[in-house]
Amino acid sequence: MxxxxxxxxxxxxxxxxxxxxxxxxxxxxxxxxxxxxxxxxxxxxxxxxxxxxxxxxxxxxxxxxxxxxxxxxxxxxxxxxxxxxxxxxxxxxxxxxxxxxxxxxxxxxxxxxxxxxxxxxAPDTVLGTGVQTARAALESGAIGTALAATAFMTVPGHERWHPDPEFYYQRGGGPLLDMGPYYLTTLVHLLGPVRRVAGMSSRPRNERTIADGPRAGTSFPVDVDSHVTGLLEHEGGALTTMIMSFDIWATRLPYIEVYGSSGSLSVPDPNRFAGDVRLHPAAAEHWTTLEPSAGYAGAGRGVGLLDLSQALSEDRPHRTGVDVALHVLDVMESMQASAYSGSSVTVTTTCRRPERVDGVIELT
Structure with a gap:
């Protein structure tokens, strides 16, 4: 097309x-x-x-x-x-x-x-220079074989800034289904699909209050767990530790880090398109910041439609495929099922790992 x-x-x-x-x-x-x-x-x-x-x-x-x-x-x-x-x-x-x-x-x-x-x-944030540069570094062998990763999204709750936040706390919402797709899609791009999970979750508050906007002071019920933690076993063998929470006021945790046989890699906020990618080789004394080497520069939400348009023209798979989104949804549901059952859960879906964006593509 x-x-x-x-x-x-x-x-x-x-x-x-x-x-x-x-x-x-x-x-x-x-x-x-x-x-x-x-x-x-x-x-x-x-x-x-x-x-x-x-x-x-x-x-x-x-x-x-x-x-x-x-x-x-x-x-x-x-x-x-x-x-x-x-x-x-x-x-x-x-x-x-x-x-x-x-x-x-x-x-x-x-x-x-x-x-x-x-x-x-979505998310198409994975197509930005942050995640794509991190992936290029991993694929170049900068930290050797990827062994493990951490992924943390910890905030006090969207009712502090959103004028109509109820849907974040209803079926299909919560920190896992709302923010988990950014982190899990990034992990799929970096480490590949997930084959097994173990999770735990809690709901410290059954009611929230809107803090800003014309409805400030309005309270509403919480129908989903608002703090979720879990372990992911990727098909390649790497293990990820994950926390998704609407119950944490402040933190100094990283967004995503990947730990390899010969170094560590710090990945920027997966909810954004850009950010510093930092590398710490095993023999180094300090972290170094990598120059962007892949991804769409100057991207914003909707760049996935550009990739879809080009994929149609080039008759190739688009990088925001439904197979990845379905797998991510399955992983999140499996984490919830594990939290409720107390046992690890084998993920029933898998997906194609999307192609990396080749080089830096400047968008005006």
Whole structure:
């Protein structure tokens, strides 16, 4: 497929602003329609893109000038919108997680394969210079054989800054399903898929209070565990220790570190596209910062759609494939199952490790 990839956006909530800002400056992409339950929000987003119009969901799905549906609904709505887009013959790119449950994620993957369309899923932060430079260092043998890793996401909770945070604490949310995709997708890119997990989790508070915005002071129930810790065994043998938490006020823990037979590698925040990659060879006295050597420079949320567009043109797999997203969802569900059962769980899915971005690609 050549030419411009025409994008229809479903969901004009908070994250849509970041996508909109990126899509407006990337080549070969054009937003043509926006649908949202709130017409005013849809209009505000459409106005950022010359020629874009407000549409109902059925109108957007039936439109001839929409090639791919960008699904920015809340997690509970991901599967329904994705399946409807696929049924309409559209490619689909969704926010993470792929779905609220693995069964729905599998349905998306199978429907896309049967329809001959592409299904893709965030995060695309893994395509930035941070994770891609770290991967290039690993593949160059900079720390020898990867033996272990740590991954930590520890914050006090999204209700401190988000005006409508309830969905983060409902089915499909929590620190694991909300932030876990960034960390687990990064770990898949660096160390490959996961074959076994062991997890524990807790819910220290059954109620949260919104701290900012017009609804400040409003309390709401917590329906999911808000602190999750686990161990991951990768298919290549490396072991990862992981903590995902909405219950930690402050920390000095790293984001992700990988430990090898001849050194250590510090990986920047996987929720961002760039950041310092630091290397500590076994014989060195200090950490050194690596120059970016791979990935999209100047990227923002939505660069995965650029990769999808190019993959369609080049007839190659896209790097935000549904197989990775489904595997990540399965890993997270397996961690939850392990936490509830008290036993380790074998992960039933696997995935293709996406190709590394070749060199640094500058985006203006």
């Amino acid at each position: 050549g030419g411009t990839l025409r994008v229809g956006i479903v969901g004009a909530g908070k994250i849509s602003g970041q996508y909109g800002a990126t899509l407006s400056r990337l080549p070969g992409l054009a937003v043509t329609a926006v649908a949202d339950l709130d017409p005013e929000r849809a209009r505000a987003l459409a106005d950022q893109h010359p020629g874009a119009r407000v549409a109902t969901l059925p109108e957007l799905l039936a439109a001839d000038d929409v090639d791919v549906v960008l699904n920015l609904t809340t997690p509970a709505g991901h599967a329904a919108v994705a399946l409807a887009a696929i049924a309409a013959g559209k490619h689909v790119y969704g926010e993470k997680p792929l779905a609220a449950e693995s069964a729905d994620g599998l349905a998306i993957a199978e429907a896309a394969a049967a329809a001959g369309v592409r299904a893709a899923c």
